[in-house]
Amino acid sequence: MFKLLGRTTSINVRKVLWALDELNMAYEREDWGLPIRDPKTPEFKALNPNAQVPVLIEGKFVLWESNAILIYLAGREGRLLPGQLQQRALALQWLGWQAAELNPPWGYAVNALIRKTPGYDDAAKIAESMAKWGAKMEILEAHLARGEALWRGTSLPLPIFR
Ligand SMILES: N[C@@H](CCC(=O)N[C@@H](CS)C(=O)NCC(=O)O)C(=O)O
The missing domain is CATH 1.20.1050.10 (Glutathione S-transferase Yfyf (Class Pi); Chain A, domain 2)
Incomplete structure (x- = not known):
């Protein structure tokens, strides 16, 4: 099960939510990001030193940067990103x-x-x-x-x- 950290008002989080839904992938989402929950905390910065959302967590695997997350999800499912x-x-x-x-x-x-x-x-x-x-x-x-x-x-x- 994936965990996605990020508020739904963030465009970068929305990109990832869109991909997760397109790919029919199950996930939990935790609200992070101002003004809801400040990511500039040691706890969050241990996951993403940029203190930005989104962050994707899959077990011990932690990934930030929305486009890297999109490419990872597409590659993992073998869909959305063309193979050619x-x-x-x-x-x-x-x-x-x-x-x-x-x-x-x-x-x-x-x-x-x-x-x-x-x-x-x-x-x-x-x-x-x-x-x-x-x-x-x-x-x-x-x-x-x-x-x-x-x-x-x-x-x-x-x-x-x-
Ligand atoms: N290049 C990063 C940019 C991430 C970014 O700018 N995130 C914003 C929200 S869209 C953020 O975390 N702002 C601080 C906050 O919400 O507290 C990505 O694509 O993931």
């Missing part, structure tokens, strides 16, 4: 892009406008954050609007996701 090398690379391309390119820009605007975090009140930085995030979303929108599959260019039939 180019298809797999394209899937990993979007996974990496989400974490490294799409995710970081919205931080300032979300803290300012949604979380109302003190200190996030610079209008120019809010505008910059929104513009940068919008530009990244346009890349995704354009890709989806073309109706192309993730594995565009591989000249392969669509993989069947069971």
Whole structure:
């Protein structure tokens, strides 16, 4: 039985919950992450020194970083992640892009406008954050609007996701 540490309001936890449900895997979830339960405790940091959610626990095996968890779960079940090398690379391309390119820009605007975090009140930085995030979303929108599959260019039939 898996244990997933993380609050359901976290986008990175939601990615993992989505995969667990897609894969019909049984799991328990424990609420961690602010404002519910502060992960900056010695107990939590012994599991993930970054004090961030999600963390997946399977017996003595502890895994953090949402994309690593997704890849692990997919690999363990032999589903969701394409086996063909180019298809797999394209899937990993979007996974990496989400974490490294799409995710970081919205931080300032979300803290300012949604979380109302003190200190996030610079209008120019809010505008910059929104513009940068919008530009990244346009890349995704354009890709989806073309109706192309993730594995565009591989000249392969669509993989069947069971
Ligand atoms: N790169 C990490 C990022 C994890 C992350 O940023 N988690 C946030 C929630 S989305 C977090 O733990 N924030 C601190 C908190 O919730 O207390 C991953 O993909 O797992």
